[in-house]
Amino acid sequence: MDLHISLADRDLAGQIYRQIRAAILDGRLRPGQALPSSRELHRRLEVSRNTVATAYERLTGEGFLVTRAGAGTYVSAAVGESAGERRPTGRALRPRPQWEQEPEPPDLSAHGARFDLRPGIVDARLFPYQTWRRVVAAELRPSAVGTAAHGDPMGLPELRAAIARHVGVARGVRTDADHVVVTTGIQQALDLVTRVLVGPGDVVAIEEPGYHMARRLFASLGAQVVPVPVDAHGLVVSALPRTARMVYVTPSHQSPLGLAMSLTRRMELLAFAQETGAAVIEDDYDSEFRYTGRPIEALHSLDQAGLVLYLSSFSKIMLPTLRMGFLIVPPSLRRAVRAAKHLADWHTALPNQGALARFIEEGALARHVRTARREYQVRRDLVLSALDGPLAPWLEPIPAVAGLHISAYARRGSREDLLAVAERARERDVAVWTMAAHAATPGPRPGLMLGFGAIRTDQVEEALDRLSCVIRAWLPEG
Incomplete structure (x- = not known):
């Protein structure tokens, strides 16, 4: 095994002894596990073989190690499986209070329900796997990977251009590649926007009932989250707090009710944003699956002042396991959001971005x-x-x-x-x-x-x- 030991200048045998003993007591080395031979360990640590032998002899004498003739040195079974269950006696680190209240991530499996x-x-059985494998394989050739350098935080230019054309055709959203940011799903898009726009204590308004993961994310970043009622026409704009820094809405298919925000309410919301300077976050999460009636115009398309940020995801129309989404930002926020994305994760995985660009351009997504x-x-x-x-x-x-x-x-x-x-x-x-x-x-x-x-x-x-x-x-x- 590859046993990590770090050494200073003094008492080399004692340092080896103490680090192996600690590894045994906290369960990193388990009963019956083999240790490197003294010959191998002295070469690796660049110390004398006698130094290693001294540490091993002390551990053997105390019952931590056993030696088997012709077989090597092992952790003693007498140590017991409970060694790793010991708890540190020092003061434990604690997260901020918000994270003490945040529930454990749920198990999103169906728990075996038939x-x-x-x-x-989504129904994963409907996905065109053969086509996806082909476009991914095309992105994993040396000619496509190139120098393997990091990419633009906003995403591959060809994917951003493909997304701009896609939402322009499918949703009537007017934008270009310069204002599209490729994200790891909607949740990261919300995280980026909140970090850029919202400070601790700022008011963020959200529909009630509304998308619970957005509400929890805003609260985790220190925002004061204010629920605003929804009626048959959508968000009740008259109930919005005038101090709202940001308003999060799902106007085309309200989450979870499913109703659409009326045109009157959409115009009221845009007027509110212009009067107060609040940003409006439009989550257009699954509007591609529309079954009856005329398409509902995106709120972003009605915005003339650059106050609406549009975000969506490919999780519902492709596969959630791909973790691909996007955000459309106004010119005034482009630089800040690009910087935030760079700090968050440099960029979304490049091979998947290239594959998605091909998938869209070939018409496979449509x-x-x-x-x-x-x-x-x-x-x-x-x-x-x-x-x-x-x-x-x-x-x-x-x-x-x-x-x-x-x-x-x-x-x-x-x-x-x-x-x-x-x-x-x-x-x-x-x-x-x-x-x-x-x-x-x-x-x-x-x-x-x-x-x-x-x-x-x-x-x-x-x-x-x-x-x-x-x-x-x-x-x-x-």
Whole structure:
């Protein structure tokens, strides 16, 4: 084994003894594990063999090591497996109070549930793996990698140009490559924007209910997060605090309700931003999957003052495991966001950026979105049919024309009742989420989020039948 020992000038044998003893006591060296021979260790440490032998003899005499004739030196079994469980006696380091309150990252697996109705999860079976393997392989040739130097923090120019064209065609967003920043998903985009715009104690307004991961991120960076109610027309602009430094919204497909912000509210929000100087963060997270009605114009397209930052992700239209997203910034923030991205991680992985640029330019992304949208629409229709039929006495669907889930208010029952329904559904092999995690206050109505991205089409009806049985048992029809 490669045993790390660092030495100063004095008491070499004692230093070797103490470092090996410490490694045994804290569990880095386990009972029965072989140590380097004294001949090998003296060459590696550039000390005399006698120095190593002295340390080994002392450790053997104290019972930490055993020597087997012709086989070598080993950690003694007498040390016991519990050695590594000892705790330091010094004062432990503590994080800032915010991180004491932050919950552990959730296990996002379905825990083996056969029927997966969780929202926001795509069907990985629909992804064109063969095409993706080809474009990735093309980026991993020496001619493509080049000098293997670091790239521009904002991203590969060819990918930024491809993204600008993509959002221009798909969402009507007017931008160019100079204002596109390639990120590791939406969460990093939010992190960069907040670091650039928001100081400790600054007010950040967020929809209520709203995207809980954004709310927690803003709070972790020291912002004062203020929840603002949402009604049938979207964010209630009149309820925004005038001191807001930043307003985070999901106007095209509100998270988690799924409704779209009306044009009137969009114009009110832009007017608010102009009056107060607040930045508006538009999260357009899955608007490519639109099933009915005319496309809803992005808030960014209505902005004439450069106050809207537009961000989106490829997690919903490709695969979340690729961790690819982007941010469109106004000219006034370009330099600061570029610097923040450089400090955060230098740049997003270059081979994946090059592959995504090829994927978009070849038309593979557009073809995949069309194929996936057709499949998701079939599943969505099955969910709507159940909400209009067997589930109607208990759940009131919220109108939505895009996305990978349908949210529904509970016609009766409390937030705790809905959490119990989700738990009982899991016992019936159905994974489903409530809207509780998206609410910062007890005010918003309880409800369920019925995802149709991950589940197979031929499983949707049985999954909803099982869920219906659970709801009937837990929430009797009144």
